[in-house]
Amino acid sequence: MMVRMTVALTQAVVEIERHVSAFGWDQPARLYALVDTAALVRSEPQLAKDLGLAVEDGAATTLTPIEQDEIPAETPVDEFLAGIAWPDAVAGCAIVLERLMLPPAAEAEMPSAGSDEEIAAWVAARPDRQEVRIAVGVLRDGTRESVLRLREKDADSEVLSGSELVPGLAEALKATFE
Known part of the structure; x- marks a missing residue:
């Protein structure tokens, strides 16, 4: 079951990033609840029907992403996530956001003091x-799973993926379940 959920998480994160990428760049941060599709079909049949969800007997485990209310632009993401709590029916969560990143070598040059x-x-x-x-x-x-898309490589649909690409953000998401 664990391997199936890991595969389902990877598929969900890739699907979410592709969905957001369809809107182009300069998008606000977006938060998603991840629910077990089979459980959703059983517990909310009308919602599942509205979403076009169906689960065949013996089908692979999948997760359905459900976008949450907008994250206020003026609130830092870490502060926003610190105020989140999920109901038991939520199997996981995901976030998509845009940032500027520097190569690791630049870290040594970063100012040690200064405001955000x-x-x-x-x-x-x-x-x-x-x-x-x-x-x-x-x-x-x-x-956990992460997908990272470089804006300069957006046209060729190339993404990086891995469970440890953004460990701090993954930890902040994990804390929403504690």
Whole structure:
């Protein structure tokens, strides 16, 4: 069962990132509840019908992403996530957001002091910065998956994936279940 849920999480995170990418860049952060599709079909048959969901006997485990209310732009994501609690029916959650990233070598040059705004301005001014869309999902048991798309490679649909690409964000999502 664990392997099936891990595969289902990977599929859900990839699906969510593709969905958001269809809207282009410069999108707000988006939060999703991940529910077991079979459980959703059983417990909410009308909703499942409205969503076009059906589960065949013996079918692979899948997760259905359900987008949540908008994350307020003025609220830092970590603060917003700290106020989230999920009902038991939610098997996991995922978030998609856009950020600027620097290569690891730039970390040594980062100012050690300064406000968040000053550091953000420093990052934005760097010629080696990369604009990225990050999608991270976690299950209640801590299983995680991440997908990262570089804006400069958007046209070729190339994404990076892995469970440890954005560990801090994954931990913040995991904390919403504790």
